[in-house]
Amino acid sequence: MNILVTGGCGFIGSNLVRYLRRVRPEWKLVNLDTLTYAGNLENLIDLESDPGHVFVRGDIGDREFVEKLLREHAIDSVMHLAAESHVDRSILGPEVFVQTNVLGTQRLLEASRQQGVKRFLMVSTDEVYGSLGPTGAFTETSPLQPSSPYSASKTSSDLLALAWHHTFGLDVVVTRCSNNYGRYQFPEKLIPLMVVNALHDKPLPVYGDGANVRDWLHVEDHCQALLLALEKGRAGEVYNIGGGAERKNIEIVKAILSLLGKPESLIKFVKDRPGHDRRYAIDPSKIKAELGWTPAHTFEQGLDETVRWYVDNREWWQRVMSGAYRDYFDSQYSTRLQVMG
Numbered sequence: 001m002n003i004l005v006t007g008g009c010g011f012i013g014s015n016l017v018r019y020l021r022r023v024r025p026e027w028k029l030v031n032l033d034t035l036t037y038a039g040n041l042e043n044l045i046d047l048e049s050d051p052g053h054v055f056v057r058g059d060i061g062d063r064e065f066v067e068k069l070l071r072e073h074a075i076d077s078v079m080h081l082a083a084e085s086h087v088d089r090s091i092l093g094p095e096v097f098v099q100t101n102v103l104g105t106q107r108l109l110e111a112s113r114q115q116g117v118k119r120f121l122m123v124s125t126d127e128v129y130g131s132l133g134p135t136g137a138f139t140e141t142s143p144l145q146p147s148s149p150y151s152a153s154k155t156s157s158d159l160l161a162l163a164w165h166h167t168f169g170l171d172v173v174v175t176r177c178s179n180n181y182g183r184y185q186f187p188e189k190l191i192p193l194m195v196v197n198a199l200h201d202k203p204l205p206v207y208g209d210g211a212n213v214r215d216w217l218h219v220e221d222h223c224q225a226l227l228l229a230l231e232k233g234r235a236g237e238v239y240n241i242g243g244g245a246e247r248k249n250i251e252i253v254k255a256i257l258s259l260l261g262k263p264e265s266l267i268k269f270v271k272d273r274p275g276h277d278r279r280y281a282i283d284p285s286k287i288k289a290e291l292g293w294t295p296a297h298t299f300e301q302g303l304d305e306t307v308r309w310y311v312d313n314r315e316w317w318q319r320v321m322s323g324a325y326r327d328y329f330d331s332q333y334s335t336r337l338q339v340m341g
């Protein structure tokens, strides 16, 4: 089997490439990534001389290039992860989100159709469902009510993928997962940002009252679910993936400080994210019943391992943060401090 993984140098993509090399060593993986600030070849340095992993730098939105790639490598299936993924950035600059997530996905879908790809796995998000009240959980039939430019762009790509199935007959499976955590996550997202700040004894910016809830999923459990969806999912179907670990942001921040032996006085409540979704929770019954998926990690064990990984891999995050992202990070960080409540 020849698989195209898009966004394979990002957080989930690099974990997925490593996972697939381990559990499907006979597959050839072609990793198409344009290497934005969030994509780092260093995430896959251990696969540098692995003949089963071919890295290709390129844009999913370059249709001619993608068609050639699909043809030359005789790609059977596409696992589509490439995206702009950070909600805060989508509020500051939405255009690239439409460019990559909407237009890029449409072009990739069309190239896949033209080249006779046998299966297209669309990695979507639970953010397509919008925000929940204090009870209940998202099912695959919950209404789509995205709030941010990021989630609106992901909803568009999710629906485009389903349209390419219904209209053109492309074999598409869509997955919608909750917040991932684990190694190689860029330190702009909640968990790695808080770890890095705490290690520097810098304030930890918690948006609003810190009571927003996310449903945390270990990235390796997610990778296992993606493989099941690719191999066993039914065409045209959507599968929710969630770790069953609902936590308030403030609980996570306190747990990180406790693991690092740092004081809670580092916590700073800052101005809320505009349009901030209050609560996400996933009902994963369908993927469990139909595809036999079971997450292997408990949140407490996974968080402990993740925090340790960031402590032990200081060089990795120092290097990835020293590039183009540094100026953005610094400016955002000082903005947050100015608006502290």
Ligand code: NAD
Pocket (backbone or CB within 6 Å): 006, 007, 008, 009, 010, 011, 012, 013, 032, 033, 034, 035, 036, 037, 038, 039, 040, 058, 059, 060, 061, 080, 081, 082, 083, 084, 085, 086, 100, 104, 123, 124, 125, 126, 154, 177, 178, 179, 180, 181, 186
């Ligand atoms: P990430 O930002 O860490 O990685 C995205 C990758 O896509 C990067 O390597 C980047 O260089 C690449 N990329 C961006 N634009 C590209 C383009 N035009 N052409 C080729 N490559 C491009 O993201 P992530 O957190 O690993 O998320 C991966 C996917 O999973 C995304 O589609 C995201 O929407 C989805 N998702 C993520 C989470 C999460 O918690 N991280 C949860 C639900 C869904």
Ligand code: DAU
Pocket (backbone or CB within 6 Å): 085, 086, 087, 088, 125, 126, 127, 177, 178, 179, 180, 188, 189, 190, 191, 193, 205, 206, 207, 208, 212, 213, 214, 249, 273, 280
């Ligand atoms: O739910 C799935 C989504 O999870 C994915 O689709 C996105 O790609 C991914 O980035 C993630 O989105 P979130 O907005 O939930 O993740 P983030 O880590 O940015 O924020 C998690 C929560 O923490 C959210 O309620 C906002 C809050 N937060 C975040 C940051 C960066 C803070 O309080 N302070 C911060 O500095």
